[in-house]
Amino acid sequence: MTIEWLSVLLLGLALGFKHATEPDHVVAISTISSGTSKLSKAARIGTVWGIGHTVTLLVLGMILLTLKWELSEGFMMTSEALVGVMIVLLGSYNVVKFRVKKVHAHVHQHQTSQTPHLHFHDHTQHKSHAHNHQEPSYVKAGIIGVVHGIAGSGLMVILVMDTTSTLMEALSYILAFGGGTVLGMTGFSMLISAPFLFMNSRGFNLKNRGHLAINVGSILFGLFYTYQVVIS
Template identity: 40%
Template sequence: MTVNFLSVLFFGLILGMKHATEPDHVIAVSTIASRTKAIKKSSLTGVYWGIGHTLTLLVIGMVVIGFKTTISETVSMTLELFVGFMLVLLGILSFRPNQQKLVHKQNKDYTYVKSLIIGFIHGLAGSAAMVLLTMTTVESYFQAFLYICIFGVGTIIGMFFLTTIIGLPFVFGNRMKKFVPFIYGIAGVISILYGIYYIYEIIIKDGLLDLIYY
């Protein structure tokens, strides 16, 4: 393994950590962190998000690179669209009746599975960009595999620290029962509004509608 490639891997690690801080990622995990009552649980939601995100990138990335093909712009933008709908859905679910009682009944496995699924969807949306980045950065199939793995480790580390920080106000707020509905409401509204904006960006501004009809 050359020094040059080691520097590429280090770049991939840093890039992965930065990738974790993208607004749609932060907002999505915040809807889960808002329901946690312990910092440890909040931190682990980020870890599971990172695992789901990495697994998707790895599977799709290696298949696409292995077959030496590409992901079309239409498919890529459609996958990005799923993220917008997911954000809206997560926001709406924050306003479910008896949400507080439902949260008390939730076990930790459910929370982590939910984080894993959200990470999986984000990985689908980012797969096209990841494949393009990898193909222009490395020289072999093995290097591509290693690069995506290191990038994934970076996202896990980044999201771990991010959800730990995000979880602090939610954890303390949940200890004061009168603030619980307000916490859920704020997280829900932000998720819905950003989700709608994200959908608008993909369909109208980025031109998905034009690609579909023309």
């Protein structure tokens, strides 16, 4: 490996890290990572997002480069609009889930009875009720990464074509770019989650409210993002 090519790979790594900081990426991952209960969980969610994004870029990029295809402007605009719609749906789902889960049912069985039954409770009134609710899923994070990867595949191919001369160089460049994206998104996912976890550890119950505020903001951002894509 020559010094020149090593510098290109390092550039790809740096650009991938920068790519992770784009507003639509940060907003999308924040709808998930802000609801985690552990910093390590937030880190893994960011990593899965980055892997989904990288795999999509790699697969689509290799297909497009091998067959010498170019994605149409219409396809790229549609995929970008899909990103905006996805952000709106993610935020809306989390807001609805936040409101619904305050009052919900659990299957419950008393020691004096053999028959299980449902009971309803409100967390605002039963703060000491201890049980685990479903944490944000890795599957959802991976899907978000894949959608973002589809949206960015066209521009990635253009960038690779301007930078590389062989398929092996293109493969290594996309992997370097993907590695930077994984590192960046892992770090930002932790950065988003950390303030809420820290405040909770100090007795300030801001995690749920912060998660709600982030998702409301993501809905507004997604609507604006989609509008900008459509009118452009």
